[in-house]
Amino acid sequence: MKLYRYLTGPDDSSFCKRVSKALSAGWNLHGSPTLSHNPESGSMMCGQAVWKETEGTYSDDITLSDY
Structure with a gap:
C-alpha cells in the first residue's frame, strides 16, 4: 500500500527534526x-x-506515524 502524510509545525528546528525522522523511517518527500x-x-x-x-x-x- 502507499501511505501519505502531511507534516506541519512551526518554522523551527523541531519541524526539521520531524521531517528528518520521517525520512529516516523510509518516508519520501512529495513536492x-x-x-x-x-x-x-x-x-x-x-x-x-x-x-x-x-x-x-x-x-x-x-x-x-507507526510506519
Missing part, C-alpha cells in the same frame, strides 16, 4: 514544502507532504 504566516501569532508555519510504500492493505484504523 515542495509550504510556508504560511499566522498574522495573529506572528509565527510562520511549515508543511511537508511525505509518502511511503509498505506491505499490507490500507484501513482507517492504521496510525500513519
Whole structure:
C-alpha cells in the first residue's frame, strides 16, 4: 500500500527534526514544502507532504506515524 502524510509545525528546528525522522523511517518527500504566516501569532508555519510504500492493505484504523 502507499501511505501519505502531511507534516506541519512551526518554522523551527523541531519541524526539521520531524521531517528528518520521517525520512529516516523510509518516508519520501512529495513536492515542495509550504510556508504560511499566522498574522495573529506572528509565527510562520511549515508543511511537508511525505509518502511511503509498505506491505499490507490500507484501513482507517492504521496510525500513519507507526510506519
